[in-house]
Amino acid sequence: MVDRVEETDVLIVGSGVSGLFTAFKLADTHKIFILSKKQEYESSTYYAQGGIASVFSLTDSFEAHIKDTHKAGVNLCREDVVTFCVEEAPERIHELIDLGVQFSKRDGHDNEYDLTKEGGHSHRRILHAKDMTGQEIERALLQACHAHPNITFYEYHMAVDFILDDPLSEYPRCIGAFVFDQEQEQVFSVKASSVLIASGGAGKVYLYTSNPDVCTGDGIAMAYRAGARIANMEFMQFHPTCLFHPHAKSFLISEALRGEGGILRNHKNERFMEGTHPLKELAPRDIVARAIDAEIKKSGHDNVFLDMTHLDGEFLKDRFPNIYQTCLQFGIDLTTQPIPVVPAAHYTCGGIVIDEYGRTDIPGLYAVGEVSCSGLHGANRLASNSLLEGVVFAHRVVESIKVDPPSLFDGTLPQWDPGTAVDSDEAIVVSHNWDEVRRLMWNYVGIVRSNKRLQRAKRRLQLLKEEIDEYYWRVLVSSDLLELRNIVTIADIIVESALLRKESRGLHFTVDFPESDDQNWKVETIAHRPPKTKKRPKAWETPQMSTLPLLKKRKAHS
Numbered sequence: 218m219v220d221r222v223e224e225t226d227v228l229i230v231g232s233g234v235s236g237l238f239t240a241f242k243l244a245d246t247h248k249i250f251i252l253s254k255k256q257e258y259e260s261s262t263y264y265a266q267g268g269i270a271s272v273f274s275l276t277d278s279f280e281a282h283i284k285d286t287h288k289a290g291v292n293l294c295r296e297d298v299v300t301f302c303v304e305e306a307p308e309r310i311h312e313l314i315d316l317g318v319q320f321s322k323r324d325g326h327d328n329e330y331d332l333t334k335e336g337g338h339s340h341r342r343i344l345h346a347k348d349m350t351g352q353e354i355e356r357a358l359l360q361a362c363h364a365h366p367n368i369t370f371y372e373y374h375m376a377v378d379f380i381l382d383d384p385l386s387e388y389p390r391c392i393g394a395f396v397f398d399q400e401q402e403q404v405f406s407v408k409a410s411s412v413l414i415a416s417g418g419a420g421k422v423y424l425y426t427s428n429p430d431v432c433t434g435d436g437i438a439m440a441y442r443a444g445a446r447i448a449n450m451e452f453m454q455f456h457p458t459c460l461f462h463p464h465a466k467s468f469l470i471s472e473a474l475r476g477e478g479g480i481l482r483n484h485k486n487e488r489f490m491e492g493t494h495p496l497k498e499l500a501p502r503d504i505v506a507r508a509i510d511a512e513i514k515k516s517g518h519d520n521v522f523l524d525m526t527h528l529d530g531e532f533l534k535d536r537f538p539n540i541y542q543t544c545l546q547f548g549i550d551l552t553t554q555p556i557p558v559v560p561a562a563h564y565t566c567g568g569i570v571i572d573e574y575g576r577t578d579i580p581g582l583y584a585v586g587e588v589s590c591s592g593l594h595g596a597n598r599l600a601s602n603s604l605l606e607g608v609v610f611a612h613r614v615v616e617s618i619k620v621d622p623p624s625l626f627d628g629t630l631p632q633w634d635p636g637t638a639v640d641s642d643e644a645i646v647v648s649h650n651w652d653e654v655r656r657l658m659w660n661y662v663g664i665v666r667s668n669k670r671l672q673r674a675k676r677r678l679q680l681l682k683e684e685i686d687e688y689y690w691r692v693l694v695s696s697d698l699l700e701l702r703n704i705v706t707i708a709d710i711i712v713e714s715a716l717l718r719k720e721s722r723g724l725h726f727t728v729d730f731p732e733s734d735d736q737n738w739k740v741e742t743i744a745h746r747p748p749k750t751k752k753r754p755k756a757w758e759t760p761q762m763s764t765l766p767l768l769k770k771r772k773a774h775s
């Protein structure tokens with residue numbers, strides 16, 4: 218038993234844009250702890266290349282941005298959420314600018330931001346910092362948060378599970394979290410009146426992903442184990458263009474390259490998006506990713522190409538310095554050679570169900586950004602709407618905590634009890650199962666699905682869940698084991714959600730139901746942990762699945 222207990226007002230799990238922006242806005246009145254699994258900057262935000270979408274041009278309009286978001290989301294976005302996100306975006310972005318974020322300006326125009334375009338957008342509306350937008354936002358936010366005495370960073374600390382006041386009751390409240398200190402190899406408890414999950418998505422559930430290693434769906438899996446509803450997990454977005462090279466791990470080739478005129482070609486040099494969609498390379502991502510997948514399967518080649526060679530070389534080097542240099546390191550000069558690309562898992566559109574103030578089903582527990590399912594993205598996220606969702610919802614969580622503050626639990630927090638767990642002598646179980654989950658998800662639950670393949674994945678996952686759960690309770694925790702437990706939970710929810718949706722819509726495409734069915738399936742899929750009857754959760758139990766009509770307002774707790 219470890220008797221370390223820390224106490225704070227707000228515990229934030231994750232240090233990307235959602236966590237940092239919330240922390241910064243609350244810090245004058247609240248004591249904040251921020252947990253990062255690795256270094257404080259290591260998050261999806263840091264690797265975001267494209268930018269942040271918002272109406273900044275006189276020729277653009279809120280109506281157009283709203284329409285584009287609904288169109289990409291294939292009529293499964295929540296209307297109120299889309300409207301307030303689009304309308305509140307400019308104000309939040311001005312706050313980022315005031316905080317020191319330097320977005321690129323138009324050449325020779327000091328007062329005008331350079332707006333770029335990406336797939337599915339009818340106007341140029343994406344603010345960016347060259348091709349390193351996330352890095353610039355992360356830099357400015359970290360600087361601002363470090364300047365605040367009320368914010369404490371905990372690097373190399375991973376949340377294990379949320380602590381509930383009465384885990385067996387129907388309506389428990391979140392009172393803190395168990396946290397694994399990776400350097401001390403010790404789990405301790407943190408008591409907090411509010412806990413914010415801002416830990417990002419679950420791209421690492423798939424073998425190939427644009428996501429950094431930290432994206433193992435921890436926040437979603439923890440919220441699920443705590444009893445919160447998880448929605449729309451069948452909608453995993455595959456980015457059409459990641460660099461294809463044996464030594465390049467997870468390197469994204471931003472959609473902004475296509476926004477500036479990049480052309481997709483197959484090995485016969487044919488422009489295969491012509492005739493596939495009127496917007497060609499700038500069609501929504503689900504369509505481009507499926508077209509590339511089909512090209513790869515048809516031709517037997519491992520990749521297609523993104524051709525930039527017809528564009529001005531000096532412009533490309535200046536506009537995309539990071540992508541240009543990285544490609545060059547792998548021997549590809551994008552100004553003269555087409556870039557080999559493949560699709561890879563990129564963005565988790567589903568997540569923890571939240572209301573319009575970021576509140577989950579569990580009082581005291583909030584979620585913002587990719588970890589959540591707010592209703593903004595529907596069946597497919599519009600490019601560059603993710604940083605936007607992060608800042609809009611961070612602000613709304615802050616309002617909610619300020620107006621309606623949850624109180625600090627006045628009892629004693631439970632302490633972490635390792636029971637009879639011992640040091641692992643079979644680390645191979647963890648690495649083998651990690652690989653198996655990710656490979657089966659890629660092969661059976663990828664861009665194009667079928668009932669047969671989903672059932673196959675389900676059977677394999679059942680065995681893996683039981684084995685991983687048995688191992689989890691037998692050995693002392695490590696971050697690899699905690700992540701493995703989380704990715705198998707997420708994989709299970711994705712498969713169950715995909716099996717439930719008997720239609721194709723946006724990112725969920727199945728050969729068994731190739732059409733969209735608005736009459737029966739304009740609903741969100743919901744996964745819920747079976748009710749807890751004993752103290753020890755049964756990780757191998759299948760999630761309870763249901764659907765939630767889109768028109769029904771989400772229930773909020775606080």
Ligand code: SIN
Nearest residue numbers: 266267471472600601
């Ligand atoms: C990109 O730069 O292509 C990624 C932008 C996004 O995922 O929104």
